[in-house]
Amino acid sequence: xxxxxxxxxxxxxxxxxxxxxxxxxxxxxxxxxxxxxxxxxxxxxxxxxxxxxxxxxxxxxxxxxxxxxxxxxxxxxxxxxxxxxxxxxxxxxxxxxxxxxxxxxxxxxxxxxxxxxxxxxxxxxxxxxxxxxxxxxxxxxxxxxxxxxxxxxxxxxxxxxxxxxxxxxxxxxxxxxxxxxxxxxxxxxxxxxxxxxxxxxxxxxxxxxxxxxxxxxxxxxxxxxxxxxxxxxxxxxxxxxxxxxxxxxxxxxxxxxxxxxxxxxxxxxxxxxxxxxxxxxxxxxxxxxxxxxxxxxxxxxxxxxxxxxxxxxxxxxxxxxxxxxxxxxxxxxxxxxxxxxxxxxxxxxxxxxxxxxxxxxxxxxxxxxxxxxxxxxxxxxxxxxxxxxxxxxxxxxxxxxx
Amino acid sequence: xxxxxxxxxxxxxxxxxxxxxxxxxxxxxxxxxxxxxxxxxxxxxxxxxxxxxxxxxxxxxxxxxxxxxxxxxxxxxxxxxxxxxxxxxxxxxxxxxxxxxxxxxxxxxxxxxxxxxxxxxxxxxxxxxxxxxxxxxxxxxxxxxxxxxxxxxxxxxxxxxxxxxxxxxxxxxxxxxxxxxxxxxxxxxxxxxxxxxxxxxxxxxxxxxxxxxxxxxxxxxxxxxxxxxxxxxxxxxxxxxxxxxxxxxxxxxxxxxxxxxxxxxxxxxxxxxxxxxxxxxxxxxxxxxxxxxxxxxxxxxxxxxxxxxxxxxxxxxxxxxxxxxxxxxxx
Numbered sequence: 014x015x016x017x018x019x020x021x022x023x024x025x026x027x028x029x030x031x032x033x034x035x036x037x038x039x040x041x042x043x044x045x046x047x048x049x050x051x052x053x054x055x056x057x058x059x060x061x062x063x064x065x066x067x068x069x070x071x072x073x074x075x076x077x078x079x080x081x082x083x084x085x086x087x088x089x090x091x092x093x094x095x096x097x098x099x100x101x102x103x104x105x106x107x108x109x110x111x112x113x114x115x116x117x118x119x120x121x122x123x124x125x126x127x128x129x130x131x132x133x134x135x136x137x138x139x140x141x142x143x144x145x146x147x148x149x150x151x152x153x154x155x156x157x158x159x160x161x162x163x164x165x166x167x168x169x170x171x172x173x174x175x176x177x178x179x180x181x182x183x184x185x186x187x188x189x190x191x192x193x194x195x196x197x198x199x200x201x202x203x204x205x206x207x208x209x210x211x212x213x214x215x216x217x218x219x220x221x222x223x224x225x226x227x228x229x230x231x232x233x234x235x236x237x238x239x240x241x242x243x244x245x246x247x248x249x250x251x252x253x254x255x256x257x258x259x260x261x262x263x264x265x266x267x268x269x270x271x272x273x274x275x276x277x278x279x280x281x282x283x284x285x286x287x288x289x290x291x292x293x294x295x296x297x298x299x300x301x302x303x304x305x306x307x308x309x310x311x312x313x314x315x316x317x318x319x320x321x322x323x324x325x326x327x328x329x330x331x332x333x334x335x336x337x338x339x340x341x342x343x344x345x346x347x348x349x350x351x352x353x354x355x356x357x358x359x360x361x362x363x364x365x366x367x368x369x370x371x372x373x374x375x376x377x378x379x380x381x382x383x384x385x386x387x388x389x390x391x392x393x394x395x396x397x398x399x400x401x402x403x404x405x406x407x408x409x410x411x412x413x414x415x
Numbered sequence: 416x417x418x419x420x421x422x423x424x425x426x427x428x429x430x431x432x433x434x435x436x437x438x439x440x441x442x443x444x445x446x447x448x449x450x451x452x453x454x455x456x457x458x459x460x461x462x463x464x465x466x467x468x469x470x471x472x473x474x475x476x477x478x479x480x481x482x483x484x485x486x487x488x489x490x491x492x493x494x495x496x497x498x499x500x501x502x503x504x505x506x507x508x509x510x511x512x513x514x515x516x517x518x519x520x521x522x523x524x525x526x527x528x529x530x531x532x533x534x535x536x537x538x539x540x541x542x543x544x545x546x547x548x549x550x551x552x553x554x555x556x557x558x559x560x561x562x563x564x565x566x567x568x569x570x571x572x573x574x575x576x577x578x579x580x581x582x583x584x585x586x587x588x589x590x591x592x593x594x595x596x597x598x599x600x601x602x603x604x605x606x607x608x609x610x611x612x613x614x615x616x617x618x619x620x621x622x623x624x625x626x627x628x629x630x631x632x633x634x635x636x637x638x639x640x641x642x643x644x645x646x647x648x649x650x651x652x653x654x655x656x657x658x659x660x661x662x663x664x665x666x667x668x669x670x671x672x673x674x675x676x677x678x679x680x681x682x683x684x685x686x687x688x689x690x691x692x693x694x695x696x697x698x699x700x701x702x703x704x705x706x707x708x709x710x711x712x713x714x715x716x717x718x719x720x721x722x723x724x725x726x727x728x729x730x731x732x733x734x735x736x737x738x739x740x741x742x743x744x745x746x
Contacts, residue, residue, distance in 0.1 A: 347430065347432070359453055
């Protein structure tokens, strides 16, 4: 019986930035370390804006894992596809054939689909991620008897399309990152949806706050934001709240922004908002021990890797109240607070910055939560159980050396 | 105002009960809302404030200009048929506006389809340029400051005293010149020697740290990219130019371009002095090899042919041990 597990994300590589992509990479690498036979099937694209074929076609190796790359095809700029996209966003009723036409044209890879169907017997299971791409929909519908979907589901218009309900029910099951994501999926797709909470494990990496401060010339207390800077992630809201806070309090506080994407910094606050852009992995870990607190304003998170990593270094977190996953994290852990409006944001900043002891206790509570809820041993065990249960006796494998 | 240390909510509980803390925060918000500290009415206008004219102007980094243009492009990337309509005609104005609105309504289906495509195209173009910016910044990050000019000049600190003693006769050559420009002025060795000899000289240096170092010594240095500065200099505008290590840390093509630009921008009869490492001397070669940012030694013969091609004449090469001095004039 084949043992190899194929992960199928739309993009894969060291330079690829994104939550689902990071999750797949970390999980695949951890399984590889534990002796599981793992492969990646993906497109040649590096960015999710143009889906241009960047990486060479064929076999590659990333951190010891074999990666098979196939040409990406997208028609997302086609007027007909745009029209369908608008209808999806407006939550208008659409025939299934139109839904399929839309998702198939976001990004797909006929060559990869051909490979998956013709080599289905060579793999024990295919793990597709995330739900919202043609590669996932077409791929999982082509081999449903071996398909699992790491959904990374958000409460959004796309998630209500019947084709995704059909896809997740056809597959062997869905793999969720957190309990709130699972609850959302059951609410949208039905209580009978087969799925397991697997998530991702977290290990602390060395962090040197002084090195971060020296390298980037950052002094004093600062609030850290890490991730893509775009309206969908609520970065403009954070900048606005932060500026209003400084305007009203006159506090000597900085906001350090890291990550890719454009961000508007108001002229008057240029000295208080430090935009570092894309930073290295080492700088990212260093920033956790340099910052006073982390802010995660996004309402569309299915796990929030950044928050969980920051907690490993005892950083208290402020999150948006409308993100069920982040809110659940802080409520269960005690590692931070949530805000739903400016007044709460203002009071919470005052509270955490004015009470170093409380900040420290929140950070410690966050760390304890990550260490107890997200150790790799547990994640891998859940992953193995999901595969065994999902595939049944016919697909039960040795599962590496976990 | 709620400055640090003032009127701060106290949470003494041993375990952190987030919902309980939130209840206290919400209660506090209700109590303090009337004081106006949560007012968000002003922030909208503050966020839209435009920098005072000239505040953002710098020729040191072309990305500043790119940032500005991308910002403008983002602001104007959305086009729509929903713009305000009016008429300057006093009496029949309302009728004209009415007719315009009717025409717009009739054409909207067709026009909006075009606008929709245009908006999509604009969004992709803005995004493409933003990605380009991100790529440039990521590359800069990878190159890192430690392979930059500041490191080079830190390494050279040890032979600084020797170098400065060699610079005294070089300064003498410029006596009588109206002013001298030091391209890539580094730690300001030439500028200090010029000041000691009463010579009017100023420098151009792209590295912020080196510029600060010079400015702390009251040396006249502009933080700017020498390529951009030379590219913008009018014909016959520079009476004298000095440059140390010319071509040793830049691309070959950039050196050729720079000498061509000097041939255009220097005044007729103006003196150009190049003070480079002498790779035939063991000390000079060692200084070059120590420096991570050095790409190649530039031999005087190479410079001669480049200067000749750029129209310079009266070339002289003087060996100064670890350094050599090449002088040339624009005929």
